Amino acid sequence: MSLSRMLENWSRLNQKDYYKDEPIMWGMSIDLNKCTGCASCVTACNAENNIPAVGKEKCGSGHTMSWMRIERYWDSPEGEPDLAVEESEYPERGAHFAPMMCQQCNHAPCEPVCPVAATYHNPDGLNAQVYNRCIGSRYCGTNCPFKVRYFNFFDYQEDIPHPMEMLLNPDLTVRSKGVMEKCTFCVQRLRNAKGDQADKGIRGHVEDGAVQTACQQSCPTDAIVFGNLKDGESKVSHAWESHGVELNRHEQFNAEGERGYRVFEELNVEPSVMYLDRVRDTNA
Amino acid sequence: MSQKNLNDELSRRTFLKAMGLTSAGSALLLTGCGDTDIVNQVDLEVRKELVLPAVDPEDFVRPGREVHYASTCRQCPANCNIHAKTREGRVIKIEGNPASSTNLGKLCAMGQAGLQGHYNPDRINKPMIRKGGKLVEATWAEAETLLKKHLGKKNAKLAWLSGAISGHQAVITKAYMDAAGSKNSFVFDTLPPAVGLAANEKVLGHAMPKYDFDKAKLIVSFGADFLGTWISPVQFGTQYGQFRNAPRGTLVQIESKMTLTGSNADRWIAIKPGTEGHLALALASLIAADSSFKGKTPANLNVDIKEASAITGVSIERMHKLRDMLISQSPSLVLSGNSAEGFVHGTETANAIHLLNMMLGNIGETILPRAKPTFPELQPQLGGWADLKAFIDGLADGSFDTAVVYGSNPLYQAPSFMKAEEAFAKAKMRIAFSTYPDETTMACDLVLPVHSYLEEWNTSMPAYAAEDGHLNIHQPVMNPVFGKGSTYSYGDIMLGLVSELDATFKNWDNYGAYIRDSLATMKPALVNPPKATTAGQTDEEGFQQGILASGFVTIKEAAASPIKAKVPAVRLPKLAEDDGKYAYHLVPSARMGLYDGRHANSPWLQELPDQLTSVMWGSWVEIHPNTAKKLGLITGDKVKVSSAAGSLEVDVVVFPGIQEDSIAIPLGNGHTEYGRYAKGVGVNPFKILTPQFDEETGELATHATKVSITKIANRGEVVTRAHGDLVLASEAMSQKGREIVKSVSAEDFNHNEGEG
Numbered sequence A: 001m002s003l004s005r006m007l008e009n010w011s012r013l014n015q016k017d018y019y020k021d022e023p024i025m026w027g028m029s030i031d032l033n034k035c036t037g038c039a040s041c042v043t044a045c046n047a048e049n050n051i052p053a054v055g056k057e058k059c060g061s062g063h064t065m066s067w068m069r070i071e072r073y074w075d076s077p078e079g080e081p082d083l084a085v086e087e088s089e090y091p092e093r094g095a096h097f098a099p100m101m102c103q104q105c106n107h108a109p110c111e112p113v114c115p116v117a118a119t120y121h122n123p124d125g126l127n128a129q130v131y132n133r134c135i136g137s138r139y140c141g142t143n144c145p146f147k148v149r150y151f152n153f154f155d156y157q158e159d160i161p162h163p164m165e166m167l168l169n170p171d172l173t174v175r176s177k178g179v180m181e182k183c184t185f186c187v188q189r190l191r192n193a194k195g196d197q198a199d200k201g202i203r204g205h206v207e208d209g210a211v212q213t214a215c216q217q218s219c220p221t222d223a224i225v226f227g228n229l230k231d232g233e234s235k236v237s238h239a240w241e242s243h244g245v246e247l248n249r250h251e252q253f254n255a256e257g258e259r260g261y262r263v264f265e266e267l268n269v270e271p272s273v274m275y276l277d278r279v280r281d282t283n284a
Numbered sequence B: 001m002s003q004k005n006l007n008d009e010l011s012r013r014t015f016l017k018a019m020g021l022t023s024a025g026s027a028l029l030l031t032g033c034g035d036t037d038i039v040n041q042v043d044l045e046v047r048k049e050l051v052l053p054a055v056d057p058e059d060f061v062r063p064g065r066e067v068h069y070a071s072t073c074r075q076c077p078a079n080c081n082i083h084a085k086t087r088e089g090r091v092i093k094i095e096g097n098p099a100s101s102t103n104l105g106k107l108c109a110m111g112q113a114g115l116q117g118h119y120n121p122d123r124i125n126k127p128m129i130r131k132g133g134k135l136v137e138a139t140w141a142e143a144e145t146l147l148k149k150h151l152g153k154k155n156a157k158l159a160w161l162s163g164a165i166s167g168h169q170a171v172i173t174k175a176y177m178d179a180a181g182s183k184n185s186f187v188f189d190t191l192p193p194a195v196g197l198a199a200n201e202k203v204l205g206h207a208m209p210k211y212d213f214d215k216a217k218l219i220v221s222f223g224a225d226f227l228g229t230w231i232s233p234v235q236f237g238t239q240y241g242q243f244r245n246a247p248r249g250t251l252v253q254i255e256s257k258m259t260l261t262g263s264n265a266d267r268w269i270a271i272k273p274g275t276e277g278h279l280a281l282a283l284a285s286l287i288a289a290d291s292s293f294k295g296k297t298p299a300n301l302n303v304d305i306k307e308a309s310a311i312t313g314v315s316i317e318r319m320h321k322l323r324d325m326l327i328s329q330s331p332s333l334v335l336s337g338n339s340a341e342g343f344v345h346g347t348e349t350a351n352a353i354h355l356l357n358m359m360l361g362n363i364g365e366t367i368l369p370r371a372k373p374t375f376p377e378l379q380p381q382l383g384g385w386a387d388l389k390a391f392i393d394g395l396a397d398g399s400f401d402t403a404v405v406y407g408s409n410p411l412y413q414a415p416s417f418m419k420a421e422e423a424f425a426k427a428k429m430r431i432a433f434s435t436y437p438d439e440t441t442m443a444c445d446l447v448l449p450v451h452s453y454l455e456e457w458n459t460s461m462p463a464y465a466a467e468d469g470h471l472n473i474h475q476p477v478m479n480p481v482f483g484k485g486s487t488y489s490y491g492d493i494m495l496g497l498v499s500e501l502d503a504t505f506k507n508w509d510n511y512g513a514y515i516r517d518s519l520a521t522m523k524p525a526l527v528n529p530p531k532a533t534t535a536g537q538t539d540e541e542g543f544q545q546g547i548l549a550s551g552f553v554t555i556k557e558a559a560a561s562p563i564k565a566k567v568p569a570v571r572l573p574k575l576a577e578d579d580g581k582y583a584y585h586l587v588p589s590a591r592m593g594l595y596d597g598r599h600a601n602s603p604w605l606q607e608l609p610d611q612l613t614s615v616m617w618g619s620w621v622e623i624h625p626n627t628a629k630k631l632g633l634i635t636g637d638k639v640k641v642s643s644a645a646g647s648l649e650v651d652v653v654v655f656p657g658i659q660e661d662s663i664a665i666p667l668g669n670g671h672t673e674y675g676r677y678a679k680g681v682g683v684n685p686f687k688i689l690t691p692q693f694d695e696e697t698g699e700l701a702t703h704a705t706k707v708s709i710t711k712i713a714n715r716g717e718v719v720t721r722a723h724g725d726l727v728l729a730s731e732a733m734s735q736k737g738r739e740i741v742k743s744v745s746a747e748d749f750n751h752n753e754g755e756g
Ligand code: SF4
Pocket: A034, A035, A036, A037, A038, A039, A040, A041, A042, A070, A099, A215, A218, A219, A220, A221, A222, A223, A224
């Protein structure tokens, strides 16, 4: 990509509603009423995306590579007194779980700071990472409000003892030392699905349900819904609509009973992931 | 076909005949393993859509194309059905089989990590024989000679220990033991709730009834971690997803250490360990005395509520609330799990909980009967600690001279007081059928490396069948990782062994053929057996290919007759006073991930942060903030935890989800063998459990151990994310006011999201 193409891409895909003209915009919905924090999704992601375990010592230095993690808190945000930890010695309302991975922001703060445009926006709404362009400046990671970018401080893949390397997924690369990586919404699966459609002569449309992300596929409680937000018939766009979350806003106005929100929406980063409020029976 | 005809036709005798007990043939020990004679009838072009046997991977490899094989997960006894995705002849991803009633296309973290067990660099790929006190690599010919010498004969002093077992593995193991004239078959698995299952059997007439979570308006679970490690977490996880749809069911979890299930409860209640039965009886008594309660009351429920509150540590107000909920939110489902049943009076506790279900009319509503199995020999045997004790006792007193272990690791799991190593050392011959160099395997004289579950033919039954008669089919999804002739399947070796003693088994030269023949004979007993699908295919070929494509078959079962529950007598003991020396209760907590230690050799699972404390790798002890304050402890300090049976040194994690008098050490680590990812990591709380047993069943009272805590070192001066041995993915407890996880009340949720 030449510099001019890069800038062109950047300015087009960072316009307020560039996706107006694009047929596909991948999006997700995560229902915290259903998510149990079991981490099946995390492990499924590890297996799908060639994510190495780095070992105890490197975990201690904060070098873990899992693209997905389960946030776990013991209190509610302010203004939810009923559901917060009560006056008790114990967290009697259980934990607060939120699976957290790249939110595929449409105004991604990681993109403009990359000196080489290794991270850029693609027309399907993905915040893409070009590994072989990445020079490891790590500006993107610093700028990410969700802290979901992971840097390869080492060549983990070179150390995989035989025959463990046989589990690697050939549909995507293994990353080497010095590059940044993160959740891609399983872009290899998306490419495949689009390719299958293109084989049939259909462009710009992937049937809802024809492709699942690895986390969604494994989730026992069906907490994760994934699909094309531009397809009015898709489950995910129904979910967004019925839970009062719209693109192109930095503040949502949930009507009564709509549970949708995007994390750190006030930063105006336009995430493609919507969460649905956790629910607790306050009469229990 | 009517059920009567079916049963006539497939009596147990004819079934065994189907297993070949009356036919003859010839077979060599250990030949032809993994090969099959199924002919591939499928056009390569359509292969991607079909799920086929990996009979000859080369034939199936199409560069760049994925091929899916249906098989079964063996990472825990739940035995979920899987689709293994392969590329270029190797498995690269495991997904759930969407058609399966057990797991509905879903998997848990352990199932997802199955690849790391299968491709584990520490897998044993050559037989080993003890020579001059040391295990050394040997050839299969040597191993076979030794195996035949010790197992190719009748021996009443032979003892056989397996992990949870079912399907044809159970059948062939039994056939061998019968032929060898030994009655000493034992099944040991740590987490299936043996006490609870025995109580179910007595009270309900079904060890494993069906549970309808979705129908329950209220679930009150006394320590049943059904989202984590209890029986069939994926099955129950999918049911839980439904349960939480509007109108949303309420979950109350009562336990001393918060489990994954507890962390999802609408109300989590900390209870003093071992007093779950007292609370259940107190609730029963409160319900019986309430004027709005219309159900039947067993006589003599006269519990002093004030006393019960003091015993359990649960306030009277909370008990009243629970009573009101149980009466008004009907039907409900009251469950008891391992942490409630792991005491000397475990059975009594389980019975007290049954009593609640009976009074509330839940039996027949949310607790449902099962059909009497058409083929009892295929049913899962989940085993328990009583079997392990009998196995060890028999070795110790010389009743057994030869010990065989398959799919179980007793030397890791047996508490020190059982002196398992000593007893094991007494056997003249110790043989392991094993995939990994675990503690037990490394103490054996002959080690036979067996296939991983992704390399072998098999059948099994799920620990919890969502649908009666569900029989899983296992097939190799690729050629053996270490090449043909390096590892063999348990079934193939067993077939060779049994045919040494019983000529009727010589009819098959490999276990895959044996299974296929047996399934073919069962065909009339199956619901909708597959037929020929393409021209030129015989019905038999269509059947064999069809069952491999589906990954399971359903056996026709008679209709289940309603449960006739027997009111159990409940005798709860007076609890012992503190003796001062060991002031804390030890909870040896199981977690989704390392399970009972069998997954400690998976780096993904070691590195998966504990769902509640966020610790990665290693072990820790969970201590309540108040207790920590009292003892002057902070997260990262090192303490010594001692029981009457031994002690451990471990790092502290201050954790709010634990009852103040209890501490919890997770199971899974502290291996002295088991390969590079497990050996030397963390501590093993099994070791310090004290000798206490459930009075009714003889099962180990796993949660009855009391301990003392002494600080031995401060957390390191430099505070990083790694404190000494402790690695935390995040120490964050609070959202600090940010809206990361927002919550609403169930009332609003139900109001707005209507009837689902
Ligand atoms: S798999 Fe589903 S339920 Fe489990 S943590 Fe992930 S999103 Fe939550």
